[in-house]
Amino acid sequence: xxxxxxxxxxxxxxxxxxxxxxxxxxxxxxxxxxxxxxxxxxxxxxxxxxxxxxxxxxxxxxxxxxxxxxxxxxxxxxxxxxxxxxxxxxxxxxxxxxxxxxxxxxxxxxxxxxxxxxxxxxxxxxxxxxxxxxxxxxxxxxxxxxxxxxxxxxxxxxxxxxxxxxxxxxxxxxxxxxxxxxxxxxxxxxxxxxxxxxxxxxxxxxxxxxxxxxxxxxxxxxxxxxxxxxxxxxxxxxxxxxxxxxxxxxxxxxxxxxxxxxxxxxxxxxxxxxxxxxxxxxxxxxxxxxxxxxxxxxxxxxxxx
Amino acid sequence: xxxxxxxxxxxxxxxxxxxxxxxxxxxxxxxxxxxxxxxxxxxxxxxxxxxxxxxxxxxxxxxxxxxxxxxxxxxxxxxxxxxxxxxxxxxxxxxxxxxxxxxxxxxxxxxxxxxxxxxxxxxxxxxxxxxxxxxxxxxxxxxxxxxxxxxxxxxxxxxxxxxxxxxxxxxxxxxxxxxxxxxxxxxxxxxxxxxxxxxxxxxxxx
Numbered sequence: 001x002x003x004x005x006x007x008x009x010x011x012x013x014x015x016x017x018x019x020x021x022x023x024x025x026x027x028x029x030x031x032x033x034x035x036x037x038x039x040x041x042x043x044x045x046x047x048x049x050x051x052x053x054x055x056x057x058x059x060x061x062x063x064x065x066x067x068x069x070x071x072x073x074x075x076x077x078x079x080x081x082x083x084x085x086x087x088x089x090x091x092x093x094x095x096x097x098x099x100x101x102x103x104x105x106x107x108x109x110x111x112x113x114x115x116x117x118x119x120x121x122x123x124x125x126x127x128x129x130x131x132x133x134x135x136x137x138x139x140x141x142x143x144x145x146x147x148x149x150x151x152x153x154x155x156x157x158x159x160x161x162x163x164x165x166x167x168x169x170x171x172x173x174x175x176x177x178x179x180x181x182x183x184x185x186x187x188x189x190x191x192x193x194x195x196x197x198x199x200x201x202x203x204x205x206x207x208x209x210x211x212x213x214x215x216x217x218x219x220x221x222x223x224x225x226x227x228x229x230x231x232x233x234x235x236x237x238x239x240x241x242x243x244x245x246x247x248x249x250x251x252x253x254x255x256x257x258x259x260x261x262x263x264x265x266x267x268x269x270x271x272x273x274x275x276x277x278x279x280x281x282x283x284x285x286x287x288x289x290x291x292x293x294x295x296x297x298x299x300x301x302x303x304x305x
Numbered sequence: 306x307x308x309x310x311x312x313x314x315x316x317x318x319x320x321x322x323x324x325x326x327x328x329x330x331x332x333x334x335x336x337x338x339x340x341x342x343x344x345x346x347x348x349x350x351x352x353x354x355x356x357x358x359x360x361x362x363x364x365x366x367x368x369x370x371x372x373x374x375x376x377x378x379x380x381x382x383x384x385x386x387x388x389x390x391x392x393x394x395x396x397x398x399x400x401x402x403x404x405x406x407x408x409x410x411x412x413x414x415x416x417x418x419x420x421x422x423x424x425x426x427x428x429x430x431x432x433x434x435x436x437x438x439x440x441x442x443x444x445x446x447x448x449x450x451x452x453x454x455x456x457x458x459x460x461x462x463x464x465x466x467x468x469x470x471x472x473x474x475x476x477x478x479x480x481x482x483x484x485x486x487x488x489x490x491x492x493x494x495x496x497x498x499x500x501x502x503x504x505x506x507x508x509x510x511x
Contacts, residue, residue: 059370066377070384077388081395088398197406201339201460201485250482 005037093138099192100163100178101154104209116154117163123149127271140165141176149268154180161189164269168261171253173197175206175261179220185273186221188229193258203254214245220266225274227266231259313424314435322443324494325501326508329415330444334451335490336410341464344452345445347407352441354389355417358382359437362425369426378421379412386412416444451493459484 006020007013011027020034051058094113098106106112120136121129129151137143143150144167152163160183167176173196180190193206205211215229219242222228228242234249247255266273323329330351337343361381362369369377390408393401411417420440425433456462458481461469469478483489502509 053368053370054372059373062368062370063373063376066380070380074384074387077391081391084395085391088394092398092402199339200337200343200406201456250485 006034007037009033009035089138090136093136096192096194097152097163097165097178100180100190101156101161102180102190116156117152118155119153121151121153123151123269123272125271127274127276129153129272141167141174144265144268149272151269151272159183164266166261166265168257168264170195170198170206170257171203171251172199175254175257177258177261179215179262179266181220181273185275186219188215188218188220191215195254198254199251203248203251205248205251206254206258211248218245219243221273225270227263227270229262229266231255231262310432310435313428313432314439317436317439318443318446319501320505322447322501323416323419323440324444324447325498327419329419331415331491331494333410333414334444334448334494335487337407338448338452338455338490339459339485340456341449341452343403343407344448346403347410348441348445348448350404350407350411351414351416351444352438354382354386354411355420355441356434356437358385358417359420359425359433360430361385362421363428363430363433366426374426375418375422378418382417382421383412416440447494447497450497451490454493455484455489459489 004016004018006015006017008015008024008027008029010029010033011024013024013026014037015021015024015034020031020036022031023029024033053059053062091109095104095106095109098104098109098112098116101116103112103116119129120132122132124130132148132150137150140150144165150165152165154161154163161180162185163178163180165176165178167174169175175193175195175198177191177193179188179192181187182189191212193212195204195207198204198206214237218229220227220229222243230244231247232244233252233255234246237244237246247258270276317323321327324331324334333347333351337347358378358381362378365377365381386408390401390404393404420437424436428436453463457468461467461480469480
């Protein structure tokens, strides 16, 4: 074919003729934007490396190779870093537990943890605590779901505190937290919340100290021996109330999720929180139980041996 | 050539800004701009990821089969983001916890796919790298401006520090709750586009 072909670099219009047109009829680009198409018809479109990158076989092979390379790369990265990552997650979980005790931003998390936390225990049906013998857990949702109700026993300045892990759902994803109670098993000593994907600027404020400090000094157990602690709409909490806490303004669903989480999880712990084993006529063969619920013996964690 | 490289770096920052001109990456611009800190983190991450994935795609560009090029681009971006987040999880856990929300947003950011498809598939690694940096900075700049306005008027803070004096509140000053909501980000981006069009007359449509 004698005529040359020119392609407009702006819109892709192909002009056939001896030279490029002055103006592209499609997009109006000047002739300087045209380039000559040099491939001749007899030879077809020859690729630089002589491989037809549009053939089916090439496409399938290429996809396979890329997927295998990427898969190996990901496995390699994940396997080599696994140990460090697990250590980080354990460390982070311990930091979260300690945050509930108002020990935040620690430099030596593991050291402080072993110093402060004296037992990782499970609540029994009668409300007594028994030592937990498994490895340290990092996911307390699955533990809660399978009926393992963890209670961490801590000692700060000679005073005993109990920490209960909680989990629930916010607006976009999971929310979780740890609540630390005083020796009376009702007064909130400290609390910590975190979340996976709540709205920045709104729901994610549950992770901030400003929100968490509203819980301090509130009570969990009401006169009916039920969970009375409540998160209410922002600005609606009565000043004098022992149980009501203001939610986050503009984040109603996240606040409701936190409220639901506290209520549902702590309700399971009622036997422990109300010291039931000491109240219902005392435990079998236990002379110290006087029905008052103030039985020193059962403040301790029973060892399994 | 050098001129072309400078153009690749400079143009996307203002004249051909991805958000303002191509209206790409709007979704993440709404999601992370209610506060300054996440906006900056997101801007930085996108800059780095666009630059690196631009280089990788640019190196592969002659070998990629035309029909599956988008999938290949997606695989490269997803793998890159996953690897970076895994490495952060091992060596900088705090940062990774903060970034975990953004990983999904980075992968699905239209600017990434847009630059890979429009620039890296046609250009060499070095211009592609500069193009990525330029687009990232252009994106980050808009995010920071929007986040600045939203955090200041929505929460009265900047980087979480109280800016509006607390005693103003006692005299009846109120934070503008609408600022925190996503629609306000859209309105602010619209205002920036307005200014941008006023300065760049050739982009105005009749």
